[in-house]
Amino acid sequence: xxxxxxxxxxxxxxxxxxxxxxxxxxxxxxxxxxxxxxxxxxxxxxxxxxxxxxxxxxxxxxxxxxxxxxxxxxxxxxxxxxxxxxxxxxxxxxxxxxxxxxxxxxxxxxxxxxxxxxxxxxxxxxxxxxxxxxxxxxxxxxxxxxxxxxxxxxxxxxxxxxxxxxxxxxxxxxxxxxxxxxxxxxxxxxxxxxxxxxxxxxxxxxxxxxxxxxxxxxxxxxxxxxxxxxxxxxxxxxxxxxxxxxxxxx
Amino acid sequence: xxxxxxxxxxxxxxxxxxxxxxxxxxxxxxxxxxxxxxxxxxxxxxxxxxxxxxxxxxxxxxxxxxxxxxxxxxxxxxxxxxxxxxxxxxxxxxxxxxxxxxxxxxxxxxxxxxxxxxxxxxxxxxxxxxxxxxxxxxxxxxxxxxxxxxxxxxxxxxxxxxxxxxxxxxxxxxxxxxxxxxxxxxxxxxxx
Numbered sequence: 001x002x003x004x005x006x007x008x009x010x011x012x013x014x015x016x017x018x019x020x021x022x023x024x025x026x027x028x029x030x031x032x033x034x035x036x037x038x039x040x041x042x043x044x045x046x047x048x049x050x051x052x053x054x055x056x057x058x059x060x061x062x063x064x065x066x067x068x069x070x071x072x073x074x075x076x077x078x079x080x081x082x083x084x085x086x087x088x089x090x091x092x093x094x095x096x097x098x099x100x101x102x103x104x105x106x107x108x109x110x111x112x113x114x115x116x117x118x119x120x121x122x123x124x125x126x127x128x129x130x131x132x133x134x135x136x137x138x139x140x141x142x143x144x145x146x147x148x149x150x151x152x153x154x155x156x157x158x159x160x161x162x163x164x165x166x167x168x169x170x171x172x173x174x175x176x177x178x179x180x181x182x183x184x185x186x187x188x189x190x191x192x193x194x195x196x197x198x199x200x201x202x203x204x205x206x207x208x209x210x211x212x213x214x215x216x217x218x219x220x221x222x223x224x225x226x227x228x229x230x231x232x233x234x235x236x237x238x239x240x241x242x243x244x245x246x247x248x249x250x
Numbered sequence: 251x252x253x254x255x256x257x258x259x260x261x262x263x264x265x266x267x268x269x270x271x272x273x274x275x276x277x278x279x280x281x282x283x284x285x286x287x288x289x290x291x292x293x294x295x296x297x298x299x300x301x302x303x304x305x306x307x308x309x310x311x312x313x314x315x316x317x318x319x320x321x322x323x324x325x326x327x328x329x330x331x332x333x334x335x336x337x338x339x340x341x342x343x344x345x346x347x348x349x350x351x352x353x354x355x356x357x358x359x360x361x362x363x364x365x366x367x368x369x370x371x372x373x374x375x376x377x378x379x380x381x382x383x384x385x386x387x388x389x390x391x392x393x394x395x396x397x398x399x400x401x402x403x404x405x406x407x408x409x410x411x412x413x414x415x416x417x418x419x420x421x422x423x424x425x426x427x428x429x430x431x432x433x434x435x436x437x438x439x440x441x442x
Contacts, residue, residue, distance in 0.1 A: 017379070017380065020380075032395075035395070035399055036399070039399065062391060065387065065391070069383065072379075073379075076379065080312060080379075081311070081312025081313070088312075172379045173300065173304075173378055173379055173382050176379065176382060176383055176386070177296060177297075177300050177382060177386060180296075180383070180386040180387060180390055180391075181296045181386065181390060183390070183391070188277075188293075191281065191284065191287075191293075192284075194284065194287075195284045
């Protein structure tokens with residue numbers, strides 16, 4: 001299994017698109033802190049009613065794009081054609097020849113992805129929060145370590161969510177469109193919460209409740225419930241993906 | 251003229267384009283039904299961006315249809331012109347339909363222009379996944395962020411016209427013209 005994970009790590013880190021995801025995810029959130037700094041400073045000076053402890057965490061959201069891209073390319077790279085000489089050939093055929101037991105392959109892939117995404121999430125969280133503290137000083141309370149951990153966990157779960165959805169759809173474009181569109185300010189999930197309060201339990205909204213306090217949703221969700229619901233979503237989607245991967249022709 | 255007809259046939263017979271168009275229209279209808287805040291076509295624009303990217307980038311997917319296309323139409327600048335003409339011809343009715351369904355007919359021109367920008371991106375990046383990610387990130391995250399933080403840039407962004415019809419149409423046209431020109435030059439200069 002260790003060899004398998006090492007192989008999957010190599011495959012993942014050998015993809016140019018994965019590096020785009022890695023670097024984008026790492027840089028986007030700290031950049032946003034700097035861009036937002038003047039407006040935040042003004043808001044703090046005006047004594048606007050913002051939850052100051054949310055400040056650093058709010059900017060983390062944009063970096064999730066990196067986790068999504070990583071989750072998607074881990075799978076979609078296996079399904080794209082390998083080259084001009086053999087248009088029908090896909091890397092997946094080779095992977096399955098090397099690792100015929102599909103559950104093992106999926107497991108190794110998931111672990112490799114989790115390792116990369118967790119490292120990325122932790123680095124981004126630490127850098128973003130440190131930068132927030134440096135820019136805003138004492139105006140922002142020191143981040144609660146538990147919240148930082150939960151933010152990283154959310155980061156990891158989003159990566160796995162993207163991984164599971166891509167495995168089900170077997171197409172990166174569908175997954176990325178759904179996920180990116182849904183990560184916008186006015187996301188589809190957010191619009192749905194206007195229709196039914198239950199939409200607050202959709203993965204992207206419920207997940208944010210794990211580490212953000214001041215979210216505008218019709219229902220109050222505690223971080224623990226949020227974490228459990230989010231993990232539940234990911235577990236179910238991974239189970240469906242695993243089942244389909246076992247049963248479908250590659 | 252034959253080249254335009256050929257490109258038109260390709261666009262009209264590609265299942266992924268029909269699926270994308272149908273999904274986009276369905277989402278527009280749903281958003282209209284739930285009375286979403288803001289302009290409805292602005293929310294469904296991502297679907298049209300995917301469509302624009304796929305319309306050109308599908309030729310670079312495994313199988314490299316672009317080789318066959320270039321064999322049939324070796325002169326690349328006329329080919330680029332034919333491609334973009336065919337796309338405009340198909341994009342106008344689709345954008346009108348989406349704008350009508352979203353009850354915001356004034357957004358039709360910017361919708362068409364942004365579809366063309368996405369198509370140019372597809373030619374430039376030659377990879378559907380990369381092009382879709384770039385187009386969507388720019389539209390969903392970068393555009394709103396810039397408009398919110400630096401309101402002065404709004405008049406120059408390509409997507410302002412979709413959000414506030416009547417404003418920024420010139421910028422959208424300039425973006426589309428520049429993007430198409432760059433794409434045509436890239437097609438002309440690069441090895442396929």
